[in-house]
Amino acid sequence: MNCIMTLLLKRHFGSLETCTGSAAPGPVPKDHIRLYSMRFCPFAQRTRLVLNAKGMKHDIININLRNKPDWFLEKNPLGLVPTLETQSGQVIYESPITCDYLDEVYPQKKLLPSDPFERAQQKMLLEHFSKVTPYFYKIPVSRAKGEDVSALEAELKEKLSQLNETLVKKKTKFFGGDSITMIDYMMWPWFERMEIMELKHCLDSTPQLKKWTEHMLEDPTVKATMFSTEIYKVFYKSYMEGNPNYDYGL
Template identity: 75%
Template structure:
């Protein structure tokens, strides 16, 4: 877990990445950056974290990644990789100990297809809270999300496994997890509805050491998201 305050516009660029270390440009509360942190922790990869102030990004960060997005990886050779699924697959390939993606091309394709489907769910985590804040009727969106969670539950029932890739945690679980970690924070826990297997999956994920090392308490998330909703996000909350 990084305790370093975020780098903002005008800050000096960090020095070269140390040998035998990989650098992650992150933001402590970003679910996409958390994916990379989960993989780094799960695989025990030696790394350092540089937090970026996402509303006031330093100019030097755009030289690393012209999109200015986190997560972004940088190697000691100066190689840069970004976009959360790509950074995570890269880490799994470059550090082959404790593989998180299956070796079978078909099983790997299945995980990627599932992630593509899950990417259609993530917008609900923004649309519903924003709609509520604006006084809109979000019951239709909530009904859609309940249906999507029910399908995820059916997937676990069909597979008869503890996790989405089998009986141990694999890449797809880590790719999905950051959003479930925020369910209560964005007041969407009720959308789980009648999904006993999905709820068991959530309980199992909460016991995982990489999950414990990469996330925050509900109270901390809520405090940060309040500053975000007020238009003055405190990226260094509690540091």
């Protein structure tokens, strides 16, 4: 499928990936904010979760990350998703920054705590979690190469046990309390992918964290933004083979 046809189909269905040579999209619709995304990217899913949870009007343009449009690189020279664009042409990127921006600018349903110390705690926990996410890539890649991943899995289990201990000490269903807050959405996308990455057994010794995942799966916003294991399986197989099928499942 050529790039122009891809863009036309995307505009109709709001989903297909734009690629090099595609025409730049039109203006951001009135009273909307635009998200440049990739359907299977966990970092972009963070922003989709926040947009959905806050009930904000938005449109989504998905980017082919292996073949990025020139117009997208003009908006964000780093070529990263998620990237937000406002009606006035302001551009914001990096997933924690986009999510914080949305929470500040659209206060209909606050996801960050109002207390400065509680906000700081969430940001510290997010910093800790940033040391966890690399394992979701290192382990599957090493396993695919036939390497022994037992040491890496042991390291991941230790980090997950620290998250489990956080929940034990808080005695709450979620990391921000008894209702979902920003930190839960910021962490969720990687847990959603545990089964397809064959890492679900790493939760066996973290009962509170396992319960947290069960509570998260009951959330309407999580349900609205997640994919089935089967769809993930096909996408990640194509990704590991070097030819990611970004449009699979449409």
